[in-house]
Amino acid sequence: MKVLILGGTQFLGRHFVEIALNQGYQVTLFNRGQTNNSLYPNVEKLVGDRVKGDLAALKGRKWDVAIDTAGYFLNLPQLVQETAELLKDSVSTYVFVSTISVYAEFQTNADEMLPLYPINQEPPQEMNAEAYGTLKAMAESVVQKVYARRGLIVRPGLIVGPYDNTGRFTYWIRRISQGGEVLAPESPELPVQYIDARDLVQWIYRLILTHKNGVYNAVGPDYYLKLGQFLATCQQVTSSNATFTWVPREILESYKVEHWQELPLWLPPNLQNTFPCLSNSKALTNGLNFRSLTQTIHDIWRWDLVEQLEYASGLSRDKETAILQFMDKNNIIYHSY
Numbered sequence: 194m195k196v197l198i199l200g201g202t203q204f205l206g207r208h209f210v211e212i213a214l215n216q217g218y219q220v221t222l223f224n225r226g227q228t229n230n231s232l233y234p235n236v237e238k239l240v241g242d243r244v245k246g247d248l249a250a251l252k253g254r255k256w257d258v259a260i261d262t263a264g265y266f267l268n269l270p271q272l273v274q275e276t277a278e279l280l281k282d283s284v285s286t287y288v289f290v291s292t293i294s295v296y297a298e299f300q301t302n303a304d305e306m307l308p309l310y311p312i313n314q315e316p317p318q319e320m321n322a323e324a325y326g327t328l329k330a331m332a333e334s335v336v337q338k339v340y341a342r343r344g345l346i347v348r349p350g351l352i353v354g355p356y357d358n359t360g361r362f363t364y365w366i367r368r369i370s371q372g373g374e375v376l377a378p379e380s381p382e383l384p385v386q387y388i389d390a391r392d393l394v395q396w397i398y399r400l401i402l403t404h405k406n407g408v409y410n411a412v413g414p415d416y417y418l419k420l421g422q423f424l425a426t427c428q429q430v431t432s433s434n435a436t437f438t439w440v441p442r443e444i445l446e447s448y449k450v451e452h453w454q455e456l457p458l459w460l461p462p463n464l465q466n467t468f469p470c471l472s473n474s475k476a477l478t479n480g481l482n483f484r485s486l487t488q489t490i491h492d493i494w495r496w497d498l499v500e501q502l503e504y505a506s507g508l509s510r511d512k513e514t515a516i517l518q519f520m521d522k523n524n525i526i527y528h529s530y
């Protein structure tokens with residue numbers, strides 16, 4: 194299979210490249226050559242800047258599939274329109290990596306029919322969570338219009354794994370591996386969904402090879418995972434002596450702890466019991482399967498030990514200590530279950 198990856202060198206794209214190479218697919222990358230440019234010296238690299246409309250390197254070529262990982266651009270619908278149209282007669286399938294953030298509101302166990310952010314409007318001018326979801330919904334619509342049944346749109350939830358440049362899931366593994374008293378948000382009962390980037394990519398290639406099209410939520414696991422179980426598994430895998438102090442929402446809010454970024458997996462009240470509870474039935478019926486949580490945590494932990502990247506996400510040790518001391522001083526022992 195001849196695969197064109199628009200992107201390919203940050204996080205998810207690297208898994209698209211590496212799994213393709215392992216499978217013996219022929220890979221071409223298209224990007225600016227700025228991010229991790231020394232990777233994949235034996236892979237064909239086409240250079241261009243989508244923001245500048247510089248797509249000349251893509252002209253006059255043929256691939257079986259184009260995989261578009263474009264994410265965080267304010268003019269995302271336009272960028273996707275330009276590549277989608279240019280490649281219309283050059284590829285059989287166009288895969289767009291979208292997100293569950295396209296849904297305007299969440300409901301427990303909702304499937305792909307959940308209403309999206311409205312797309313018949315001017316694109317947002319500033320990036321925030323709603324703008325991101327709106328832009329992705331607009332870009333999905335572009336792919337559907339240009340490719341119809343040749344388009345494949347995948348909506349992942351939190352993507353995790355080696356190379357993750359956000360550090361969100363990794364925060365918990367790193368923090369727990371360091372041991373001691375760990376601040377945990379609210380309740381061990383909170384729901385968690387995530388998808389290992391490698392399971393996601395392997396499944397997308399299977400969808401491509403079996404000529405599947407349409408829209409799919411891509412969230413895991415295939416059982417109801419609770420935060421307490423996730424944190425305990427991090428503790429077991431990293432053989433750490435961590436203990437968990439569950440801190441009530443009001444206290445976290447009084448310390449202005451930022452949902453999702455500072456305490457990954459912790460969400461505002463309107464999302465906490467719905468956002469990480471989407472249905473993955475369609476994906477499971479169409480062949481998505483998952484490695485174990487233990488395996489995912491182990492691989493991220495080993496990768497993080499080597500890389501030791503700095504992340505914008507995660508709670509600082511100073512803030513964690515301050516909140517835990519407040520809990521201790523006020524004798525708050527909090528069990529919400």
Ligand SMILES: NC(=O)c1ccc[n+]([C@@H]2O[C@H](COP(=O)([O-])OP(=O)(O)OC[C@H]3O[C@@H](n4cnc5c(N)ncnc54)[C@H](OP(=O)(O)O)[C@@H]3O)[C@@H](O)[C@H]2O)c1
Nearest residue numbers: 200201202203204205206224225226227228243262264352
């Ligand atoms: N992380 C999550 O939890 C999560 C959840 C749901 C969905 N998603 C989606 O998953 C995707 C993840 O993306 P990723 O960053 O991991 O993808 P990636 O393909 O690994 O990296 C992004 C690529 O875009 C290229 N690029 C950036 N600006 C460009 C430009 N102006 N022109 C051409 N190429 C450009 C970069 O290379 P150069 O800089 O060299 O150009 C890089 O190769 C996004 O679509 C995101 O919305 C993520």
